[in-house]
Amino acid sequence: MDTSVTDTLVGRLLDGRYLIEDRIARGGMATVYRARDMRLDRPVAVKVMHDVFATDPEFVARFIREAKAAAAFSHPNVVAVFDQGADGGHVYLVMEYVVGETLRDLLRRRGRLSPAEALGILQPVLAALSAAHASGLIHRDVKPENVLLARDGRVKVADFGLAQAVNRTASRTATLIGTVAYLAPEQVTRGVADARSDVYAAGIMLFEMLTGAPPYQGDSPLAVAYRHAHEDVPPPSSRVQSLPPAIDAVVLAATARDPDRRPADAHALLALVARARRELSTPDADGDAVTTLVPLSTETLVVAGAPRRRRRWRMFVALLVVLAVAAAAGAAGWWLAVGRYAVVPRLVGVSTTQATELAAKAHLRLHVAGETWSTTYPAGTIVDQRQRPESRVNRGTAIDVTVSKGRHLTTVPSFDPAQTSLADYEAALAHAGLSAGPVTQRYDDTVPAGNVIATNPAAGDQVDWNSSVAITISQGRQPIPVPDVRGQPADQAAATLQDAGFAVATSQAFSDTVPKGVVMSESPTPGGNGYRGDTVTLVVSQGPQLFPVPKVTSTLADPSTWITIDQARQILESAGFTVHVGKKGRFGIVTHQDPAPGSMEPKGFTVTIDAV
Template structure:
């Protein structure tokens, strides 16, 4: 015994098939143990039936266990327990089936028997409906008993345990030298070991009805064999003798279902179900008692036991035609006239006494008798209406409340007595619904959306009632940030609750604005408008050739058009002006027409440490030589280049180096500093560099035809023209060098 218990307890917490977790034991029979389990995949409770360990090596029991799964799995009916799965793990054979919250009919009979007639007929009707479906699918249950009938909290009846079910075509129900089944619910043919059919299940159902309405079994004995013999030989005690409240129509159903001869029983479950549906109609409740005639009683020539004849027991009747009177027999004395008067007087006196006594008895009964009243059925009625009906029937009411998932609040679930007579003033106990039990809303905030939905659906909330509202928030994407109803708020029916979840999409992103070239104040205003922040020490000041003092030269860590979220911290680098080493120079540039007096146009394009290919100035109607002073900046690593381009003017390029700046700063003079140019060429002295004019039509490394570009400071600059070899020609300091050329 200890080993068996350890084995059963060892199942708790075990997972079968990788998805069914065993939670606890709920019952068991001779062949298997039933556990409550959790389907981890679908998040629902299931019943797991496990073959007992002592039978795992018995092939006959294993086959019977598998036959149960096959028989029940072939059925799909609301009154038959559904089979979800069947499997084997090592030496554990198991069936996964529907889990029913409720009790068994056996426990209900022990608690309440005898049951109310309406309740018993309702339960029997559902069992009969399930048997009709099974028989239609060629399945005979063969073990109908209260232990195998489950009753859910909603009143739904479920037939289970098809462990010894057989197909209709099976030839026998016997094992080797034994009969399988429950002896108190055997049919006679079952007990004899002869083939069983649909009517055997109906016989067992008749016994179940008998037990529900009388509170006891029809046949009892000291041993299973003696009980089985009674099924074969003895007549059942009529149910109405045990419980007079049973209507005659219901007793007729029980007696017909329990006939020992199959020819006198119902031919099908459908026929019995039809009788159950109508047996409580008013015109049927007091129908005549069903009469079954034995063939022996109809046989006039059968052997009978008769009393013996004794002398003098019977008088001799003389023939009326005998003319001979008896001799010497004195004649009777002559009766006096009016001999009837005296008897008549005594008769009248006697009847007067009887009438007086009857009247006195009636008077006493009326004076002392307690009035009897019928109990009306008020189930499913509102409490106020039920109380009025019962009080109008001269009955007292006692109310007991309980939560109920199916019945609305203040509706009568059941009553202690109904459809019978009791003394006026008797108390009827009503069980009234308080509605579904209130529960507290779970907290799913801070969970991922998928986990939150899984948790809610497992608690009974409907997926279609869960509304998702995704918003840009600071929380991690796909995280639930708030919910309605709020956590711990009470609800009753989860399927009716509408849930709203606010889910984060993460921070909203947008394109980083371009702050390069903006003044410090302009940059700060743009940051504020976009809900961006300056980081600590967010302004860094550095010298710059490209931007003038007070303008932004860099933005960190996000460049223009990078994706950025609100609240991000930005660091700005702001120009503090030119570096100390910057060389600021003024260079006079002569612009000459090709022919004096003939008008031309010219553009002065400057590339220096600050600008690149920037249009410095544009001149039109140049008819004579003009001098233009160009302001430029050179750096130790950046020379300056002045390009003159146009039509009708001499094209030229002048280059200034950082050395030129130092020479100018130190007061050294430069030869031909004006940079005079002609069609023959141009020249500079004192270290200046000269470049040939651009030849956009034929230069191999040139940039002719390239459109103007926008520099970082917002200035439109044309492409830098180049020489024949794609670069500027330079000459050693102190030499005068010239390259000539004209525009095509």
């Protein structure tokens, strides 16, 4: 069985009715799941078309044809089709769930089978194909993978997905449908298939059962197909010398390259197989003993010349004998037809004690074949039964059941946000019998990017085995755009940065252009990204730098202190000031200045001087 705990359909309820429990197998066109019909409380097999095909109208139509063709066709040796539908883009088919293995599984395990075993399996397969051919259906894909061997001994043919109504005429398709190892020559060369194509495939399958391998091998499917079309199938005794001629005759008849030389349909091949079983010399070659009902003779024996009274007495005795024999035959017939059978009760959902009582009332026995975990049924109740409810089995048969062990619980693993990465946690989930569900991300100022910060369900919770756990991982610290606060008053700028999540540091610098107390620059550069808690440094203007105004005034009483206008201009301009001459006077000696000497003024400030 091919299972997968990560299959998204497992655990889902399709169409509000079919609970998908496990994946059984995956084919080229669809995946088959074991499921439970919650409405009828029975196990079923659900075949879900692959997504790539579910969106293709041609393939969907082919899938629906399978459902209609198979549902309209009923036979004990054919897997029954119960329902078909679509749910959320999933196109599905609901079929009978057969507990057992495929013929392919048996051949892998055994290698090859005895003639009695091979014919014993082929007969019910041909019975199913015979009924299909009589209904105007051909299978088109007869192979060991499509032959199911139930544990109770039943043989079932599965996957009539390639069958088409042919109304007793050949069908033609533009595509070569089937498995190359079992393709009839006409399918390879002309792309046509009829009942004789199924006969050919059944013959190839018989060859493989008897010898352990199909007749043709090749480096590629095309090479194998070529050999089907251009070579005669050898007798199986060429590989297994102990095989009798009767077996060779069946295989060679079924696999004739010319369809006209094969049995006309599965019914005709079935007659050849039955005759071959009778001709086999070994006692067990016929498989199970065949019960034959011999009809009672209706002839009356009359003896001439006997006295009348004696004749009457003999007739009376003969009548009694006939009646006794008829009664015995009737009883035997009742026993063979009805009395020896019991009807299998429905046991799923009841306790083992109740199931034992129900089985005993039906003249059957209960056999616990195994236990399994179940989210649907409490511990100690029956979750599955091998023999189908309402079916007939011999009295005294052991009904094989599977008992629930209850829910299989496991614990959601813990994690360390500082150290547990997503990959590490997914491994921990797998070890605990769980799988990773949706993964989301969120920023976190303390947990490194990529590490796990939360789960749903939470760590430590008890959940069902094979459940999925949603995971949240850290994206690391959240980037924050650095606001542009240049030109704002220092207090306002600091508040803006702090509201955005930044810390603020300040320094001061003189500026001839930016007013005092206003932000001149910031670092990091505005427009870039920082992180919450990062420090943004502001440079706040102190206004222009001030310098002392030099003394350029003269004392008229002391000629040594006299400073001319030109001398005053040179002194002031050297100090970085601009000079404006007010009164020039007659002698050009500076006697007054504004602002006064020693005043603190910025460079470029205009100093006015007056002279006499």
